[in-house]
Amino acid sequence: MKAKKGTKLVMMGNEAIARGALEAGVWVAVGYPGTPSSEVIMTLQEYKADMYAEWAINEKVALEIAFGASIGGARSLVTMKGPGLNIASDPLLSAAYSGVNGGMIILVADDPGPITTQTEQDSRWYGPLAKLPMISPSNPQEAKDFTIIGITMSEEFELPVILRTTTRVNHAVGDVIAGEIIEPKKFKSFSRDPERFVRAGMSWNLARHKWLNNRLRDLEKSTKYPLNSIEGEGKKCIVTEGVAYQYVKEALSSEKNAFKIIKLGLLYPFPIPFLSESLKGCEEIYVVEELDPFIETLLRANTDALNINAKIFGKLNGGLPLEGELSPEIIGSFLSIKRKDVVWRAEEIQVPQRPPPLCPGCPHRNSYLAILAGISKAGFNRKEVPIFGDIGCYALSVYPPLNAIWTEHSMGASISMAVGLKIAGFEKPVIATIGDSTFFHTGIPPLIEAVNKKVDMLIVILDNSVVAMTGHQATPAWIETETGRRTKEVKIEDVVRGIGADEVRIVDPYRIDEMTKTVAELLKKKGVNIIIARAPCAIYEMRKRGRPGYYIVLEDLCTGCLACIRATGCPALYTTEEGKVKIMEDDCYGCGLCAKYCPEEAIVSGEKVAKKD
Amino acid sequence: MQKKINILISSVGGQGGLSLSRMIAEASAIKGYRITTGEILGMAQRFGSVLSFVRIGINEEVYSPIFSKGEADYLLCLELFECVRSLSYLKFGGWVITSTEVKPPISASLEGKKQVEKVPSYLEAIRKHSEGNLISIEPKLVKEVVGTLRAINATVLGAFIMLSGVFDDDAALEGIRKVLKSERAIEISKKAYNLGKSIAEKAMPIHADNKS
CATH class of the missing domain: 3.30.70.20 (Alpha-Beta Plaits)
Known part of the structure; x- marks a missing residue:
């Protein structure tokens, strides 16, 4: 990270984005951990740059912090995974009407596969939905370069820029040429301007909408930023973006001149002038993209504006799959390229699968065993007491032999879904299990809902005092962040008591018999009862202090x-x-x-x- | 020389497969090769199956961070179950370097001895699949010589370099240095690396095709 300008580095895409932030003079970097986006903030924290690089309580808060910094002229970066942007979508759409003064990048990392995400969400739709510029790098070098371009573009057009990546860019490692690290751009000025910064139902919102549309039109025509490119010539043309471009290049490496490759780095506003120029003379257009037919849809909708008459092949007519990752192999067959002879055989022995289990010593294992035993001890059948799960390592309790959680939906949903089931008329007890950081993230409003509406349930907060699944990041319960910033710890017990939970017990899940008794006792009690099962994450503890x-x-x-x-x-x-x-x-x-x-x-x-x- | 080399690293989360991939990437960059890797981080790193794709371009570009079945020139494994699971990635004529460590997944152990009984046949299956292009590393020996299994990825790296000659010791050791933080870990890995080289030297046929 300290390397001088011109040094060739080996970097993961996320490290390259972090380096890009330093070269772009970002002062505020904030986010919520989520694979495959987490390493950007982690890298900045490790580097100990002179900047604010911290985790926020959730993506909405993170985006608002970055936005607040950028309306004051500071340069900012906010990072999250695809579903995180759903949580932050409210401030996202409003931010487009207000605009920024300091450059602001919103990194959203999608996960075709999906490898570690709940859905194969295609966040590219947030470009047209939020009406914000969206750029897409295809490898670590571009991940760094586009971060810098994005900041410049954001300042020129006064709009936050969405940097959209996928796992194979975030977690790919490749060569990156370092540029100059510059002084971070901090607060400049902020003055009252209600028409710009007051949104709620105001008459001027229509004018701001027009302002926004004009900005996008200007950007669409801009040729200043080296984001889109053309390679080769011919009547058979490929339009592609992101890592799919790398797959195309790989698939074509044996037939270099057969296709014209049009690579989009600017996904939104849809670059009509560039495309109409580059698609001239194309008779067949092959759209190669992962997840949804985003480019293809926009291309088909704009054939008049683009003045094209070519046949378009893509996902909408079944040439490429709508689900899963692409690969050079899939693309090769889509483009009817004869593949080099690849001879392979299936393995003769089938070995049992190895889904990720809870780690040895994981306190969540004990908690779930205590919950399951507690259900029986209270006189219920395990099959009649639903355990709502939430997002975190403890979702792994779904696998045998625990077979514990019944649901795992979205951040914080364990409590609200349990509320819903009870309201529907479910008469047996319900249990919601939620990790400490997920509770802080979006679990607090559902708890207020449950307490306020007097919905009987047992909530077990699995408190290992760290965001474990994404690589051990800080929570609001820490007294100091990763960068050494002193903080005021927020205690879960204070929060839940303040909300008005009926019973609050703090237990040590390693004392499994005691916890079982507590579960059985509280399960039979009316009210919103909470068990805080508190013990540190075993592998985090092992790295810090060794094993017991x-x-x-x-x-x-x-x-x-x-x-x-x-x-x-x-x-x-x-x-x-x-x-x-x-x-x-x-x-x-x-x-x-x-x-x-x-x-x-x-x-x-x-x-x-x-x-x- | 102009060529692309595809390497698949197959391991159980926590064994050092990702570090091995990064070591190879760093060493390749030192030699001026083009490099790209594709790995899966996050939840999969904890005792789950982990695959890392490493692609090196010598005087040639490499684009895609991943490759398909049948395209691995080298399959480097840190565990036997995972090695068998990944065999279909091996190119016809490719080489396998594997630690013979066995970490049965819970799904296997839950079935009693039914699954684990098959393990002794795994190495034979790998040998058959690779048509004898196999270097196996006994974890017991590594533990004896190096004192720990933590650096077994460096042993595999040593064997890989001895076999492939893709880069020299200096580059390999620099790669190790860039990935590991403590001097002690680097020293242990050096020892492990040298052991890997000597294991490969003994196992290799006199005229190994790949050693040019």
Whole structure:
């Protein structure tokens, strides 16, 4: 990150965006963690640049912070994954009418596949929806360059610019030539201007809408920014963007001159003048893009303006799939390019799948076991008490052997969906489980709803005091951020008591029997009752302080009943060829949960055994 | 020389597969090669299956960060289940370097010995699939010589360099240095790297095609 101008660096797309922010003089970088976008802020934090680089409570707040900075003339960057922009869409649309003074980039990272996201959302539609400029890089070098271009463009047109990426750009590693890091642009001035900054139903909103449309028209015609490009010549033309461009280049590497490639870096406003020029003479147009037929739809809608008469091939007529990632192979067959002979055979042995499990020692495992046991202890059947889940590592409790959560929907939805089910007339108890950072993110309004409407439920807040799933980021409960900024901690117990929850208990999930009792007791009680199950994330703790110990299986005593594995599903446990159980010593955290389920007392603390010897 | 080299790294989250991919990328860049990798970060890094695609272009451009089945010149594995799972990516005539460490997924262990009984046949299946183009690394030996399995990715890197000659030791060690932060970790990885080289040297046929 400190490299001088002209140095060739190896960078992940997200690191390149972070570098771009430094080269563009960004002063405020803010976001909410979400794969595949998280490493941008993390990189800036690690670099300890002279800037504000911190996580915000959620994407809406983050976007408003960046916007607030940019109306004061500071340059800003806000980062989030696709679904995060849905949460931030309210300020997004208003921001377009107000505009900015300092350059503002909104990074939104989509996830074709989907690899780690709930849907295959195509956030490119936010360009036309919010009427904001949207740019799309295709590799790490462009990720850096476009961040800088975006800031300049944002200042020229006084509009926030959406930098839209996908996983294969965010998490691709490639060469990047470093540019000059410049002084960050901080606050300049802010003066009262209601027609610009007061939105709610005001008569001037119509005028602002016209202003916005004029800005977009000007930008559409601008040739100042090197975002779009053309390669090759011919009557067969490809229109593409993002990583799909790289796939096209790969697919065409053996037939270089067969196609004209038109690459869009500016996705919105749809660059009509550029396209109408570059599509001249094309008889066949192949649109290659991931997820929705976004370019294709706009292309088909604009054939008159573009003055084209060519045949268009894409997703709408079935040439490319509407779901999943593309690849050079898929594109090659779409373009009818003869592939180099690739000979491969399927593997002869099928091996069992390895979905990501809860880590060894994970306190969430204990919490869910206590919840499940608590349901039985309270006299209910597990099949009649729904456990609403939320977004976080604990969603992995859906897999065997826990088979715990029933739903996992959107951030904060565990509590509100449980409210809905109760209102619908569901008479048995309901449980909502939500992580600490998800609770802070969007869990607080649903809790207010539940308390205010007096909807009986048990809420278990799984508090590991970190945003674990996305790589251990800070929460509002920290007293200091990653960059060393001192903060005032916000305590979950204070928040939930302040809202008026009926019972609030703080339990240690490693004391599983106590937690089970508490679950059983509160499940039978009326009101909104809350258990805060508090224990630090095991792998985060292990990295910081080492593990508390490790356990071993005494081979002679193990009968191979597999009770330990069946109960916990801990990935440090495995079955041997003899059908007995062993513990991967290096992976064991030493929580001792498995020992609790062993009827033969064959699982013992490794240190204790070593001492005896 | 002008060529593209596709490498697939297959591992269990937490074993160092992503670091290995970055080490190769850094070392390749030092040699002035074109480089692109595609990896999956996030939830998949914790004890789940992790695939990293690494593509090197020697005097040639590489564009796509991923490739398809049958296109890997080298399959580098840190675990046996994952190695078998990824075999279809191997190019006809490609090489496999694998640690023989076994980490049965929970789904296998839940079935008792039914699944794990098959594990001894995995290495044979890999050998058959790669038509003998296989270098296997015993974790036991690594632990003996290096003292830990944490640096087994560097052992695989050493074996890969010995076999492929894609870049030299200096570049490889610089790659390790750029990825690892502590001097101690770098020292351990150097040891692990050298072990990988000697394992590969013994395992390689005298006239390995790829060593030019």
